[in-house]
Amino acid sequence: MNSDFERLAVVDVARHYGRRKALSQINFTCASGEIVGLLGPNGAGKSTLLNILATLLAPSIGRVEYGERTVADGGAEVRARIGMLGHDLFLYPELTARENLSFFAQLYGLSDIPTIVRAALERAGLADRGDDFVSGFSRGMRQRVALERALLHEPRLILLDEPFTGLDQASASALVARLRERQRAGCMVVVATHDLDVADGLLTRAIYLKNGRIVGTDTDSRGLADRYRRAINNSGGDKPFLSADLSAEALRAKVEAPGAKVEGLSKS
Amino acid sequence: MSAFFRVAWHVMRKDLTVEVRSKEVLLTTLFFAVSVVLVFSFAIVREGRAPDDVAAGILWVAISFSGTLAMGRTFERERYNDTLRALILAPAERPAIYTGKLLGLLLLLGLVEIVLVPLIGLLFNAPILAYPGMLAALLLLGTLGFAAVGTLFAAMLVRVRSRDTLLPVLLYPITIPVMIAGVRGTAALFQAAPDESMARFWIALLIFWDAIFVTLALWTFEPVMTE
Numbered sequence: 001m002n003s004d005f006e007r008l009a010v011v012d013v014a015r016h017y018g019r020r021k022a023l024s025q026i027n028f029t030c031a032s033g034e035i036v037g038l039l040g041p042n043g044a045g046k047s048t049l050l051n052i053l054a055t056l057l058a059p060s061i062g063r064v065e066y067g068e069r070t071v072a073d074g075g076a077e078v079r080a081r082i083g084m085l086g087h088d089l090f091l092y093p094e095l096t097a098r099e100n101l102s103f104f105a106q107l108y109g110l111s112d113i114p115t116i117v118r119a120a121l122e123r124a125g126l127a128d129r130g131d132d133f134v135s136g137f138s139r140g141m142r143q144r145v146a147l148e149r150a151l152l153h154e155p156r157l158i159l160l161d162e163p164f165t166g167l168d169q170a171s172a173s174a175l176v177a178r179l180r181e182r183q184r185a186g187c188m189v190v191v192a193t194h195d196l197d198v199a200d201g202l203l204t205r206a207i208y209l210k211n212g213r214i215v216g217t218d219t220d221s222r223g224l225a226d227r228y229r230r231a232i233n234n235s236g237g238d239k240p241f242l243s244a245d246l247s248a249e250a251l252r253a254k255v256e257a258p259g260a261k262v263e264g265l266s267k268s
Numbered sequence: 269m270s271a272f273f274r275v276a277w278h279v280m281r282k283d284l285t286v287e288v289r290s291k292e293v294l295l296t297t298l299f300f301a302v303s304v305v306l307v308f309s310f311a312i313v314r315e316g317r318a319p320d321d322v323a324a325g326i327l328w329v330a331i332s333f334s335g336t337l338a339m340g341r342t343f344e345r346e347r348y349n350d351t352l353r354a355l356i357l358a359p360a361e362r363p364a365i366y367t368g369k370l371l372g373l374l375l376l377l378g379l380v381e382i383v384l385v386p387l388i389g390l391l392f393n394a395p396i397l398a399y400p401g402m403l404a405a406l407l408l409l410g411t412l413g414f415a416a417v418g419t420l421f422a423a424m425l426v427r428v429r430s431r432d433t434l435l436p437v438l439l440y441p442i443t444i445p446v447m448i449a450g451v452r453g454t455a456a457l458f459q460a461a462p463d464e465s466m467a468r469f470w471i472a473l474l475i476f477w478d479a480i481f482v483t484l485a486l487w488t489f490e491p492v493m494t495e
Contacts, residue, residue, distance in 0.1 A: 054357055055357070055494075056353055056356065056494070057494075058494055076359040076360070076361070077359065079357055079358065079359045080359035082357065084353075084357055086350055086353060086354075087350075088349050088350035089349060090350055090351050090353065090354035091349055091351070092286060092349065092351060093349065094285075094286040094289045094290055095286065099285070103278060104354065104358070106274070106278045107275060107278060107279075107355070108359060108360075109271065109274075109359070149354075
């Protein structure tokens with residue numbers, strides 16, 4: 001079976017820490033070439049959901065399907081197709097940029113590592129700083145190295161947790177350009193952010209999270225701020241405000257249909 | 269299998285490169301271990317003589333205390349930039365990552381022991397050169413058993429707030445068989461009339477415990493690292 005996949009499906013996922021429900025009834029899909037945004041206030045469950053998608057956390061209920069597979073079917077093969085940029089940057093400050101990239105390339109079992117690392121440093125705009133220690137880099141430079149580290153193995157699914165934090169406008173624009181390039185290459189990108197200015201126009205779909213639940217979804221990438229506020233503010237109590245039907249039944253009906261598209265989710 | 273050892277090698281080499289640059293773990297561990305030995309020697313040695321069997325006990329106390337310090341610091345480094353998550357997200361076999369971390373820690377503790385053993389010989393008049401091969405085997409096997417469990421627990425506790433307290437609380441009771449075998453085996457070699465057969469018995473017991481601890485640690489590392 002090919003380890004690559006064309007679709008990510010999150011089906012009825014919940015995550016509990018004791019009696020606290022960090023996530024409840026999460027259902028969505030992400031198709032090849034999509035950039036999905038997880039938008040929500042602090043504590044909404046964005047990072048928990050990303051960690052579940054990255055296979056770092058197991059859901060208490062439900063499952064995540066990577067094409068035809070789940071993590072139980074092929075943990076290492078699934079992980080080989082996932083690239084994650086965390087809120088912390090997953091870099092060793094005592095190593096140089098080149099050493100960091102080489103180390104992770106070795107862990108991923110890549111071949112021709114010097115060429116891959118050189119190309120990654122060039123894309124990060126750090127070809128002449130490759131032998132400098134990461135501890136001496138600015139936040140923006142570290143973020144660029146970390147992004148290239150996450151993309152070294154050309155992952156199918158790219159997970160980004162607050163990638164725009166601490167970036168100036170030029171660095172944020174470079175990051176957006178790189179994500180668009182990966183989108184054109186057919187990758188699935190899931191971004192957790194509360195930076196609506198940068199997310200506006202970037203996302204193909206926004207999923208609004210509050211208190212561990214999906215309280216709305218949006219396929220219009222422009223003017224997110226108003227709809228985000230509306231979704232978050234209107235979603236008190238037990239009855240969440242939904243701009244699309246994200247129930248497990250509706251999701252299953254759609255994702256199991258041949259040629260299913262995310263945009264095809266039925267409007268409520 | 270070659271992929272397993274390749275990953276373990278890269279993880280160990282990365283840990284040693286970081287340590288060579290920072291020297292943080294080696295220096296703090298070494299300083300602590302030497303301090304322990306010196307304090308005991310000032311308290312116990314009278315007119316150049318120490319009570320029987322004390323040298324072996326102090327050697328293993330210094331190894332276990334400084335080893336606990338090294339384990340905590342090694343994984344603290346992985347926590348600092350959340351690099352442990354990047355390691356376990358890689359498609360490499362997770363036991364290979366554990367093995368790499370364990371080998372890096374063993375090398376560090378080996379360097380500490382290279383300083384500790386002559387110091388014990390000097391301060392406690394211990395005959396460290398009488399049976400160097402058996403003494404090396406006891407140290408290697410004892411350190412392996414102790415570090416095998418410690419590396420697993422340190423990885424498990426890396427995101428726990430009270431990890432510095434919990435690590436010794438969990439580690440010492442479980443590694444008591446290794447410590448007893450290490451102390452008794454070393455004491456058999458350090459006594460006035462060294463008992464070679466007794467030392468062999470304790471070495472065999474250490475091999476038994478090491479096999480159990482390493483197997484269990486390799487087996488449980490993957491599930492404990494998936495929350």
